[in-house]
Amino acid sequence: MLLILGIILIVAGVLGLLRGQMLWGIVAIVVGLILAPGGYFGF
Template sequence: MALLLWILAVILVVSGIVSLIRGQMLWGIVLIIVGLLVGPGGVSLFT
């Protein structure tokens, strides 16, 4: 379960960075924040 959450978090953060590069500031910031919450926060929350 923890591995799946980390993979999801990495995908979200990378998508957020790509969105920032494309000029979609708000969407990119939201994706990065959600990715950080799912990654370290989600792993500690579910384990």
């Protein structure tokens, strides 16, 4: 469940960055990496 949520947040963050919404994109990518197992912190 967290993996799916993490992937959705990462994709939403990338799309936000492409639209010029820098803050939202960065926050969404970071949160997505934290939630996804084996992500940024290796949980």
